[in-house]
Amino acid sequence: MNFLKSLFLRQDPVPLSYMKLGPELSKENPLMIQFFTWDSKATGTSWWKHFENEIPMLAEMGFTQVWLPPPNKAAEKEGRGYDAYDLWDLGEFNQKDTVSTRWGSKEELLSACRAAKEHKIDIIIDAVLNHKLGADRTERFQAIPVNPQDRLKELDKAREIEGWTVFDFPGRGNKYSAMRWNQEHFTGLDWDNATRTKGVFKIVGKGHKGWAKNVDRELGNYDFLLGIDVDHRHPEVQKDFFSWGPWVLETTGAVGFRLDAIKHIDREFTRRFLENTRKSTNRRMFSVAEFWSGNLDAVLPYTRAFKGETAFFDVPLHMNFHDASKHYSRYDLRNVMNNSLVKVKPGYAVTFVDNHETVEGQSLESWVGDHFKIQAYALILLRGAGYPCVFYGDLYPNRECYNEHIARNLKLLIKARQLFAYGATQDYLSTKNCVGFVRTGDSTHSGCAVMLSNREDDYLHVIRMNVGKAHAGSTFRSFLTTDGRVEIDADGWGEFTCFAGSAQVWVKI
Structure with a gap:
């Protein structure tokens, strides 16, 4: 039990918590x-x-x-x-x-x-x-044309078509891989060379299982995207x-x-x-x-x-x-x-x-x-x-x-x-056209305050944000421009600004 x-x-497991994103043991x-x-x-x-x-x-x-x-x-x-x-x-x-x-x-x-x-x-x-293109030869096989907007709807009975589905890799030969691809390894294609017809054709016949089931359901079944669609069920x-x-x-x-x-x-x-x-x-x-x-x-x-x-x-x-x-x-x-x-x-x-x-x-x-x-x-x-x-x-x-x-x-x-961008994130969702957030920093990085605006005039936004008591009495400067200062009070609060239609980052001097 x-x-x-x-x-x-x-x-x-949470992917970004265990996958390699950078140098081992790095705190950056x-x-x-x-x-x-x-x-x-x-x-x-x-x-x-x-x-x-x-x-x-x-x-x-x-x-x-x-x-x-x-x-x-x-x-x-x-x-x-x-x-x-x-x-x-x-x-x-x-x-x-x-x-x-x-x-x-x-x-x-x-x-x-x-x-x-x-x-x-x-x-x-x-x-x-997902797919292959540029086959070396054509071959003939049975296929059914389907509705490009709903691949589960067949437009006609199975018929013989000619497709570019044979891959010989003549320049590489058997180096690294000896596999040669043909129509057995694909589910569909978008060109019948015999009739010079473009469409979406589902390959049928011995060994074929139709479209893959475990795919997105857009267009009925979104197994086929382009070119010659690989059948990933084939051993x-x-x-x-x-x-x-x-x-x-x-x-x-x-x-x-x-x-x-x-x-x-x-x-x-x-x-x-x-x-x-x-x-x-x-x-x-x-x-x-x-x-x-x-x-x-x-x-x-x-x-x-x-x-x-x-x-x-x-x-x-x-x-x-x-x-x-x-x-x-x-x-x-x-x-x-x-x-x-x-x-x-x-x-x-x-x-x-x-x-x-x-x-x-x-x-x-x-x-x-x-x-x-x-x-x-x-x-x-x-x-x-x-x-x-x-x-x-x-x-x-x-x-x-x-x-x-x-x-x-x-x-x-x-x-x-x-x-600067380390530590917890604290949001300040001030108005429809201006928001801000603070990164509180850590033992080796001081953090930052960030504002962004989508207003379309010459307005100057102001958001009162707290950067932490550890920064009490300090001064923050604008990082994206050369001027601008904000004084931090005894409780860690400051009045940060940002011009309309822009972003601003504030960091400790």
Whole structure:
């Protein structure tokens, strides 16, 4: 009876409490950066070399983890890797008219990974396990066209189609993996080469079980996303992926994964993939999953299903930021953290403001406007809950989304996180258009006071906040601007200010 009771009461481990986020025994705040945009290209060098050159500065700024773009060979020479052709080719073999990937050669990748390790920066591998593209040959098989808006509705009877589903990997041969992919290893595809018809086709016939059941229910069944959809129930598929996971971590020295498009992958497979790789490598292996939904109620069941094996990007919080930027002063800042993963399950939440797919014109466009960008970053970088990820496009010059003013203030917020943002978080939800919070500090960090506004005029906000009696009689200065002083009274209170439509951080002199 006691055994059954213990099983019933057993809690799953909280991902961010046990996974590796930075150097062992470090008391400094960990911080991740997504080191690419969708169109990233380095001038005069490879992306991997560009990354290696930036590592010393990233370490100095306090970054402890770097999420790199998919290192695998893509279907096209300039493919980003999300068009996954061969996961076992990291820029080593002459396939798809190139040896290097868009990002560089395997040698350059491994050199950058070694440099990162020397600077105590962990590497996160972007794992694209949902689909494949760029097959080497076609074959004929039976398939049923289904309604793209409801994949459970069949539009016709089974018929023979011709699909690009045979992967021979002629450049790599049997090195690392001898598996050859064909239609048996897939559930569906979006192109019938015989009739030159685009659609969604469910592969049927001997050995096929239809769409995976343990996926998101959007569009009836969201197993199929794009390209050629992998059947993760197939034993050969599982064996290959379960071998690839430990191999890619050991080869690169990376500490974990960013899991792409998990709402389309059988969640039982993904959980087993993580369990298997963790057992084979390191129990503190890091993992963060991309489940793209702004609806917290859709995300929470996945956090339970994975039994503590992975953290999740806080898409609901990102969508709150996007809504706030769209509605300007009409948005109530007192609600900005509501219905977010970081508020409900902070130990599961990797917070972010934007990424490569939210940029204007991209598939998940939901850009956080420049007028609210720094306020959003202040919320993820300086509060105590969650694990923040900074977007390369907001920090580094690029053609897609760079704003020099944003980058300047973002660097200051990153510095404030590194130096001051420690201890408990106390909120001061003052008004609809201005909120504040205090980090109380710890034995080696003095803490800070933070304010943010979305008002659209020249107003100067004032919030009375308590920074603790330990700071009685001291003076705080503004960190994002060069002037501004606040005197702290005998009880630890001060009257802090912030200009309309901006953010401000106050730190002890």
